Amino acid sequence: MKRKWRDMEQALGFTVLRLSAVIIIVILAFILYDVFSKGAGVINWEFLSDKPRKGMTEGGIWPAIVGTFWVSLVTVIVSVPIGMFTAIYLNEYAKQGRLIRIIRLAIRNLSGVPSIVYGLFGFALFTLMLNLGLSVISSGLTLGLLTLPWTITASEEALKTVPRSYREGALALGATKWQTIRTNVLPYAVPGMLTGTILGLARAAGETAPILFTGVAFFWPVLPKFPQMLSQQFMALPYHLFIMSTQHHEIVKVRPLAYGTALVLIFLIVLMNSVAVVIRYRFRKKYKRV
């Protein structure tokens, strides 16, 4: 009798767990199906390579793709070195104590600050105070700040996965602390750091609020050119999507274009996440067998 109850309990447990997993997959599949079925029709070469025309009722989204690309690049350049160096300092050099605990707490809290607050802050600091104006640079810096806590946390976690014995082994052979970190810690931590960074970046690439304050344009008529575009306003995929789906004067007519934009954005983010997965996979393989 008792036996039976235990079995039932187990079966119930499994069902709940399995159901939770299934729900996640169903939601994702539904979103993807919705976007794909409504947006795939407008995807063609012109949509990807042309700028919007006729009051955004025709043409493509090329300027928004380029804008998102350059903003993301600035974000990476800001976020990756600062984030990695901070993590190395916190995890390897800093004397663990109250100050470090406060810094860690600050970083965790920073990752919970709403993105629109970052937008406002970036506007005040980069656009106005540092006089960078409404530009790719201002937006990239703002998104860099936004992703920083993610980069730091992911990098610290990656450093923590490197066994203490690697550090001790190197130190015992007369390596300096920096040599130990450079030759026997970082090589094993960098892939993990990159994985976290890419995930953070994927999140940043889809953000609207921070760039709204700092440089994104409703419509920027010239095709963006490097490098002058860095100091100009720009179009970006998430904001373009927002405009097309809520602010446009012919909202029903452009709905397929909005879905097409969403599809491209999702595709870019899936692509970035895939890169993260590939890096992580290689990392694991390398860890196991050199």
Place this chain on the structure above:
Amino acid sequence: MDELILYTEHFNFYYGNFHALKNISMGMEAHKVTALIGPSGCGKSTFLRSLNRMNDIIPGTRVEGKVIFDGNDIYEKNVDVVDLRRKIGMVFQKSNPFPKSIFDNVAYGLYINGERNKSIIADRVEESLTGAALWDEVKDRLDKSALDLSGGQQQRLCIARALAIKPEIILMDEPASALDPIATQKIEELIFELKNEYTIVIVTHNMQQAARVSDFTAFFYLGELIEFGDTERIFTNPKLKKTEDYVTGRFG
């Protein structure tokens, strides 16, 4: 005693408020094997790690007293710890090969010490692997991962890695505790060979091992050095009751 290459004077060690080593004074003779024995938590590993300042990396630790190596106190402010660890090598309890090739593991110490000459490195790698009785087993697969070696081979690789930078002293922290009897025997034979060129200090849980490989034995208990002397005398005719109880297996 002949020539003391390394000795401590009234050495005390603290983890925060915990007094882990109490007033230890003892010396290691050159080209001899000194074994540190005692029950878990007696401070023998802490003592070993104090000898090349590996405890420095543990936050909240503190030392008093002296550890004299080559006539100088290694805890003096102006001592270069990196240089010290080059001269006093260490082999850990759990073999810790780096996830690199066998060759690169042994070459690592040379590399970080600035050696770039490929033929010198290759010679030294062979010499060290031979010294660690591993060369014949790995000479055909030096570029393979060190992690594919067996446990005993990995530990001998770690010994080879320590030999490569030609230390004067090798500290071994229970080097055979995770190995099977055959691999253990190989390590013990190796220790016997190595003392011709090196001074060895070994921590061990295994009393037979201490009796087999060492010339001198120090018995630690609760952070104190209870008895220290010739291995043969410690095991056959200990002066103190506590030592006798431990070496005869009455507690431990």
